[in-house]
Amino acid sequence: MLCAVLAGACTAAPSSAPVAHRRAGPPLGDRGPARTLHVVHSVDRVEVGETIQLSALVFEPSGESAPVPVTWSLSDPELGTLTDTGRLTPLEAGRVTVTATAPHAVGAVGLEFVRSPVRRVEVDARKLRLGVGERTVLHATVQGPEGIVLHGRQERWSTLDGDVIGVRTDGTVTARAEGRTSVEVRVEGRVARVEVEVVRRATTDRVDDRRGQQVHVVYAVPRDGADRVLDLSGELERSLGSMQAWLSRQTGGRVLRLDTYRGEVDVTFVRLTRKDAGVGHEGRRVYLRIRGMLAQMGLRDSNKIYAVYYDGSSVKDCGRGGGGLAIAFLHGIAIDGRSCSFGRFAPSATSPAGYMEFLILHEILHAAGFVDEDAPHANDQHHVTGPSTDIMFNGPGAWYPSALDPGHDDYFGENVPDGVRNLADSPYLVRARA
Helix, strand or coil: CHHHHCCCCCCCCCCCCCCCCCCCCCCHHHCCCCCEEEEECCCCEEECCCCEECEEEEECCCCCECCCCCEEEECCCCCEEECCCCEEEECCCEEEEEEEEECCEEEEEEEEEECCCCCEEEECCCEEEEECCCEEECCEEEECHHHCEECCCCCEEEECCCCCEEECCCCEEEECCCEEEEEEEEECCEEEEEEEEEECCCCCCCCCCCCCCEEEEEEEECCCCCCCCHHHHCHHHHHHHHHHHHHHHHHCCEEECECEECCEECEEEEECCCCCHHHHCCHHHHHHHHHHHHHHCCCCCCCEEEEEEECCCCCCCCEEEECCEEEEECCCECCCCCEHHHCCCCCCCCCCCCHHHHHHHHHHHHHCCCCCCCCCCECCCCCECCCCCECCECCCCCCCCCECCCCCCCCCCCCCCCCCCCHHHCCCEEECCC
16 A cells, blocks of 8 residues: 555556556656747638638747647537548538647637528529530539628539430539520529520521621631630620720721621631641741632631631731631730730620730731731831821830821821722721621
């Protein structure tokens, strides 16, 4: 009994009885001075499904930072997940304690997991136009009270017509057959819908709504290029609408006569027979190369200007035009070395025209024969020498397009000399329809 009373004075006899251990830590003789640990968190209430990052600050008694390892634990693992690095994701509503442990220091914080009701669901598209066989992914945004974004809520995707559209649980939509239908996503009683039209992709110049001289739009992709489906996405139509609105303001209500099919801009998709390196690296001959390939595909109507959005590269140009062909190189390199892809299409027909709208119009005017070499301010490359705001400018300094022949004396308007080609007299320019 003497050994039991004077603990540590002698060695206890072996025993099979369980021994109660204190909380894990260094031996009593090795304990260092206590440190301070602070759990850093940005909120006290965390939405179910949201992930937040926790961190721990450990300080020596002197106040200096202590670079020591930290382990994390959650009082109720059924309510959420907590990684070794402090990333916390609530799974169910409730209250928990998060504990961070470091050598000679422990810190904890109490948090509440909440599950707000769903008030609204939105999808990143209201209308969708796809070609047969095309696939895209729709994304839903779930909102709670006061517009807060909710995460981790179960989304149920469906379609009204599975013969036209197939929908997967992650929002992936596949166009199966021509037709119209809708796709909907349902989240806890709230619903959002997307109207979908599936069409057959136009790979030829379809029957014209009107005869005569007009501008036909082509979306061309090199043999090895990525097809961004710009002919069906509506991006080209919106961009052309913005361009036409700008042109109408400059000409007093006149616009380009675009080729249409059943009332909509007729855009032909072509997959070229050559790889991008065999097209874009042709330098000035790229124009002739693309013209030849389009002609082989039947796009050679002498009454039409072909406005081509080439989804490939060019080593020296962002665009080129002449002789009935206008090309915008969507991944070209300008003379000054800048990428042509910095330009973005106007997001809507009512949005202000930007670089891409001015670029294709510039090349279309070239394709129509402008600027006449006999114009007062023309140079030998069918541009005007100034001002730099003129859409047909090309000269020293940067191009800041914002006006169509501001003096009305080079290629459009009443001051253009007799015998000089005038856009006002061009059959490609018509009165805009109300």
